[in-house]
Amino acid sequence: MNRMITTVLRPVTVWAATFALLVIWIHPTRVSAQETDPEQSRPAVSKSDVLEWVDQLDARKASDRSAAEKALIEAGVDALQYLPESRAGFSIEATERLSRVKTALMSLKAKTQSEAIRIRLGSAKTIGEALEIISRESQIEFEHNADESMDFQSSDTPLSFWNAVDLVLDQAKLDINHYGSSRDTLQLVDRSEDRLSRVDSAAYSGVYRIEPMSVSSRRVFNQPTQSGLNVSMEITWQPGLTPIGLTIPVAKLSGELDDGQSIKPQTTEQTIDIAANSELAFSEFYLPLELPVDSPNKIRTLRGTIESLLPGKRHDFELSLTDVGSKKTIDAMTVKLDRVQLNGELYEIRFIVELEDADRALESHRQWIFQNPAFVRDAEGNRIENLGYELFLQTESSVGLGYLFEVDRLEGATLVYQSPTSVVRNQVEFVLQDIALP
Numbered sequence: 001m002n003r004m005i006t007t008v009l010r011p012v013t014v015w016a017a018t019f020a021l022l023v024i025w026i027h028p029t030r031v032s033a034q035e036t037d038p039e040q041s042r043p044a045v046s047k048s049d050v051l052e053w054v055d056q057l058d059a060r061k062a063s064d065r066s067a068a069e070k071a072l073i074e075a076g077v078d079a080l081q082y083l084p085e086s087r088a089g090f091s092i093e094a095t096e097r098l099s100r101v102k103t104a105l106m107s108l109k110a111k112t113q114s115e116a117i118r119i120r121l122g123s124a125k126t127i128g129e130a131l132e133i134i135s136r137e138s139q140i141e142f143e144h145n146a147d148e149s150m151d152f153q154s155s156d157t158p159l160s161f162w163n164a165v166d167l168v169l170d171q172a173k174l175d176i177n178h179y180g181s182s183r184d185t186l187q188l189v190d191r192s193e194d195r196l197s198r199v200d201s202a203a204y205s206g207v208y209r210i211e212p213m214s215v216s217s218r219r220v221f222n223q224p225t226q227s228g229l230n231v232s233m234e235i236t237w238q239p240g241l242t243p244i245g246l247t248i249p250v251a252k253l254s255g256e257l258d259d260g261q262s263i264k265p266q267t268t269e270q271t272i273d274i275a276a277n278s279e280l281a282f283s284e285f286y287l288p289l290e291l292p293v294d295s296p297n298k299i300r301t302l303r304g305t306i307e308s309l310l311p312g313k314r315h316d317f318e319l320s321l322t323d324v325g326s327k328k329t330i331d332a333m334t335v336k337l338d339r340v341q342l343n344g345e346l347y348e349i350r351f352i353v354e355l356e357d358a359d360r361a362l363e364s365h366r367q368w369i370f371q372n373p374a375f376v377r378d379a380e381g382n383r384i385e386n387l388g389y390e391l392f393l394q395t396e397s398s399v400g401l402g403y404l405f406e407v408d409r410l411e412g413a414t415l416v417y418q419s420p421t422s423v424v425r426n427q428v429e430f431v432l433q434d435i436a437l438p
Helices: 047-056 062-074 077-082 092-113 127-138 161-172 360-365 367-371
Strands: 016-018 022-026 141-143 174-177 185-190 203-205 208-218 228-237 244-249 254-257 271-273 282-289 298-311 314-320 327-330 333-343 346-355 374-377 383-385 389-394 398-405 414-420 423-436
Touching: 047 062, 047 077, 062 092, 077 092, 127 141, 127 161, 161 174, 161 185, 161 208, 203 423, 208 298, 208 423, 228 298, 244 282, 271 282, 314 327, 314 333, 333 398, 333 414, 346 414, 367 398, 374 398
Parallel strands: 022 423, 141 185
Antiparallel strands: 016 022, 174 185, 203 208, 208 228, 228 282, 244 271, 244 298, 254 298, 298 423, 314 414, 327 333, 333 346, 346 398, 374 383, 374 414, 389 398
């Protein structure tokens, strides 16, 4: 029986918030071959233009002030690098306008950095050329033993990362070994002969690829409420965009069987929490459903929603270990070196991550801050890994972390903390179709 999986997306209200790093709602949409990036279509903006518009924020006429604010926002993300932190002598209104411009452009920057890439394979004639294009666009390498000279039937349609990868793997008869892969490399292996087409068996939604892997049912005679139907799923995301707080609300699961019955989720949990590891771009989970009353052959449709936070571009915060109190700010995140002291034979290096205008609603998702890489680079350029950390400070807008390092000499050594400085709230709706039942 052929199984087809499609994705249905519906618009979601877009709103902005800041977790010291701008957090906004976005919703992926379908991309056509004619679609263009609004940022790429904007004309280049000069520093002189930006500074002139900034001056006009305090113009005498209200119409000129409004026009200047609009022009700065329409200039796009490139204008951010020329915007002053403040302007001496500005009126209160002009200062507020400048603040609104910064907030709007930072939100746009966060959204742009967290969007799924689109890859065109139209120029590829061989498997090797197709993989090379994907690597160039995604910065992801492929480890494999395939014949790269094998002919490739290309597509000029812009594809998501996983759609492009699957198109190549289907033609090369390959699959992915996630456990042999890493943060920046995917290991490709020979696939089983009876493996279904990866393209035909998956749904692609934004940065995600979703595929049902198996279905199991159980009937408990003495405790009927324990009976159920579980659909095991595999979810992968675009490497480099490891989701934060990845969940599926159980209340939003719904479906229909081929005999016309509705299928409902079990209500034991409010959400399905999915673990996400930055080293492996996939995870597994199952959808808990009620056991059907009769004996249907398949699930005709199964609908659900995936909610998460997606990180933006990762930045390096480098601070000299001999300059306690120094700090570095990128976007809305500031990292400050708080203390460097001996702890036995090790050095304890404490620093504070400050988040401007932190959103209290995101406090439960701060675990991603602890998972960011933190290491020391010594005077010779060698990387020294940390030996553990502790949390010593946590407020509504900051987190203090203390790491232990084995450092011979502080002179010339720097602390390096790598973190995305923007996080985008993301919601994707999906529909799976024609899932055969046991």
